Amino acid sequence: MPYKKPVIKKLYYTIGEVADIFEVNTSLIRFWEKEFDIIKPKKNAKGNRLFTQEDLDHFHIIFHLVKERGFTLQGAKDKLKENKEDTINQIEIIKSLEDVKSFLLGLKEQIRQND
16 A cells, blocks of 8 residues: 555645655645645645645545445445445454554564574
């Protein structure tokens, strides 16, 4: 899963930082911003987009639906309108399972090194 949770919490992230976090182009971030009304970046005096942690969380949901589960944009929009909380819960379960898998693989590697 390419989503990399930012280590340092910031108030605002630039579009480049958001694109790096999700390993996508900035054009895709702009496109999703236009397509999904849950993304509402602030803009500074120069007109640069400034995304909050809430925006990142929304991008994570969209990324999960579109890139990982293969939803169309309309399908993702419908899913978010239908039951956003269910989608968030599924993402959390997947993350927990990935954490457990990573822990177990690390444990397996330690056991191998000790043999």
